[in-house]
Amino acid sequence: MxxxxxxxxxxxxxxxxxxxxxxxxxxxxxxxxxxxxxxxxxxxxxxxxxxxxxxxxxxxxxxxxxxxxxxxxxxxxxxxxxxxxxxxxxxxxxxxxxxxxxxxxxxxxxxxxxxxxxxxxxxxxxxxxxxxxxxxxxxxxxxxxxxxxxxxxxxxxxxxxxxxxxxxxxxxxxxxxxxxxxxxxxxxxxxxxxxxxxxxxxxxxxxxxxxxxxxxxxxxxxxxxxGDLPATGAAFAPPVSYQLEGGQTIVDFATPQSVAIFGHEGIERDDPDFFAAFVLNTIMGAGGFDSRLMEEVREKRGLTYGIGTYLIDMEQAQLYLGSVASANDRVMQAVDVVRAEWARMATDGPTEQELNAAQAYLTGAYPLRFDGNAAIANILVGMQMDDLGIDYIAGRNDKVNAVTLEDVRRVAARLMRPEDLHFVIVGQPEG
The missing domain is CATH 3.30.830.10 (Metalloenzyme, LuxS/M16 peptidase-like)
Known part of the structure; x- marks a missing residue:
């Protein structure tokens, strides 16, 4: 009981x-x-x-x-x-x-x-x-x-x-x-x-x-x-350089559906442009069915059930990654669409409608994260690790809403580098 x-x-x-x-x-x-x-x-x-x-x-x-x-x-x-x-x-x-x-x-x-x-x-x-x-x-x-x-x-x-x-x-x-x-x-x-x-x-x-x-x-x-734990621990990992250039790597694997991971270097969490990049990523691939890649790759062309992108900030490196899965005879079409949309976003940026939708999504979803003591405790630890400050929660949505269309377009040109995109495709892609 x-x-x-x-x-x-x-x-x-x-x-x-x-x-x-x-x-x-x-x-x-x-x-x-x-x-x-x-x-x-x-x-x-x-x-x-x-x-x-x-x-x-x-x-x-x-x-x-x-x-x-x-x-x-x-x-x-x-x-x-x-x-x-x-x-x-x-x-x-x-x-x-x-x-x-x-x-x-x-x-x-x-x-x-x-x-x-x-x-x-x-x-x-x-x-x-x-x-x-x-x-x-x-x-x-x-x-x-x-x-x-x-x-x-x-x-x-x-x-x-x-x-x-x-x-x-x-x-x-x-x-x-x-x-x-x-x-x-x-x-x-x-x-x-x-x-x-x-x-x-x-x-x-x-x-x-x-x-x-x-x-x-x-x-x-x-x-x-x-109190009984050691005062100091092992040395942290040494610095590392990102080594991938643009292109693609195929890993032959017997499966009817290929899986692709794609990306390049990202942006640091404490970068002044981070919130603009955060909103940009929501527009590009992290906003669910409202994201551009979901619209172009799934809704318009039916090449996948799902596609997404995500910003990763590690201690020694930052990545901007995405993933998609598609049938072997269609996965290269999906790759081509991703490349094209990456380039289009870098050149033209998002529309004002896309920006408004992303901001509404991010600010509306944020309160839902605080759904229990354990969830809040986890958020508080993450805030400390990212050095966000004790007042971050109160001002977070204001930072999202403060991002302008000019900010996002400027950061898109800076962050999104289609020539550096590398795709790792696991499966037996045709073409």
Whole structure:
């Protein structure tokens, strides 16, 4: 019954969408900084931790070790094995999340106020004192290997990994954080322990909390939760240069439908033109059925069920990418249309109607992101990582609406470089 009750709490524990979200900054006695939104109306708390570095911290020859390490955090701690840990989590009606990414590790905890102390202590043990016993290592390793083998048969993953490898070579950006079968098979418990110490450190953590907790409570709580982690972690990945030129790469793969990843270098998040680029991308390919590429490639020509574009801002590189899938006998038509529309946007920019539609879409959809304590906690961590400022939410839609048609056309000419577009096509495209 308690699990059902908690599930209901997760659904309703939300700060009203786009209400005045009162964000406070807290610094613990030990120096850990965090953002908090106090919402005492429901006895529930969402805590989000983000450690910068992620899979890019893998030591040479140990590709996949960070991913494997994070997968083992919920596999037991102290005298509790994986089954004991799962049972304790269930009894506390808590939910924990352990998610590795290319450049970060996301750890989260959601719990009822009445179980706060016990839920946080169990979470602390999993983060700070994981067991890493050999039985769990072998089991989770096999799960990772299964995923790697599955990716080798997935055209979407093949396209993405091929693009990354061509763009970034031997840099961690150029390979999957899952590692290869060979690298994962070679990982030892000592490698995993070293990855834990290198990745989960106080010099790279961002924290947010939303719910039935006060700023006064949060500071000491964070010291108890994270104070035993190392003060500093492993060195971050070195700088990298984008290596792809315009053109196309075909990866032969027996499938009736080809998948294409395309793109070139993008724009930094702190660039003064970022919001104009953000609106531009919505017009071009991120605005769903109202985007230009969806109109030209799907609606007018019926070449695909879906096409989209996205801006990617990484620590060492920025990308402007897109993806499309089409039948082998039509995919090159889709590629030609994308090239033509990329060039047309670079030369002419969008129309005023397209700009107005994109701004209405972006400002109208924004409040829908604030649909629960956990979602808000996740947004707050992202804001800190991007150095957006504590007042960003209140002014974000104003920044979108401030973008003019002249701004978007100017940025389109700067950002969109059709001659630099590179397409990686996985399948058996005709023509």
């Amino acid at each position: 308690i699990r059902f009750i908690l599930s209901a709490v997760f659904l309703v524990a939300a700060v009203p969408a786009q209400a005045e979200i009162d964000i406070k900054e807290v610094t613990s006695p030990g120096g850990i900084k965090a953002w908090i939104v106090e919402e005492p109306s429901i006895p529930f708390v969402a805590l989000e931790l983000r450690f910068v570095g992620g899979g890019t911290l893998d030591a040479p020859g140990k590709r996949g070790v960070t991913n494997l390490m994070v997968g083992l955090l919920e596999e037991g701690t102290g005298d509790m094995d994986a089954r004991d840990f799962a049972q304790a989590t269930e009894e506390l009606a808590a939910q924990y999340g352990y998610r590795p990414y290319d450049e970060s590790i996301a750890l989260s905890a959601k719990f009822l106020t009445e179980n706060k102390d016990a839920a946080l202590e169990l979470f602390r043990k999993s983060v700070v004192e994981p067991r890493f016993d050999q039985e769990s290592i072998d089991r989770v390793r096999e799960q990772v290997l299964t995923g790697i083998r599955s990716d080798a048969k997935d055209p979407d993953r093949i396209a993405s990994l091929t693009f990354d490898a061509l763009a970034f070579g031997d840099h961690p950006y150029g390979s999957s954080m899952d590692g290869t079968e060979e690298s994962v098979m070679g990982l030892t418990r000592d490698d995993i322990v070293a990855a834990h110490k290198g990745a989960l450190a106080l010099d790279r953590v961002y924290v947010s909390a939303v719910g039935d907790i006060t700023a006064e409570e949060l500071g000491p709580l964070l010291d108890d939760l994270l």
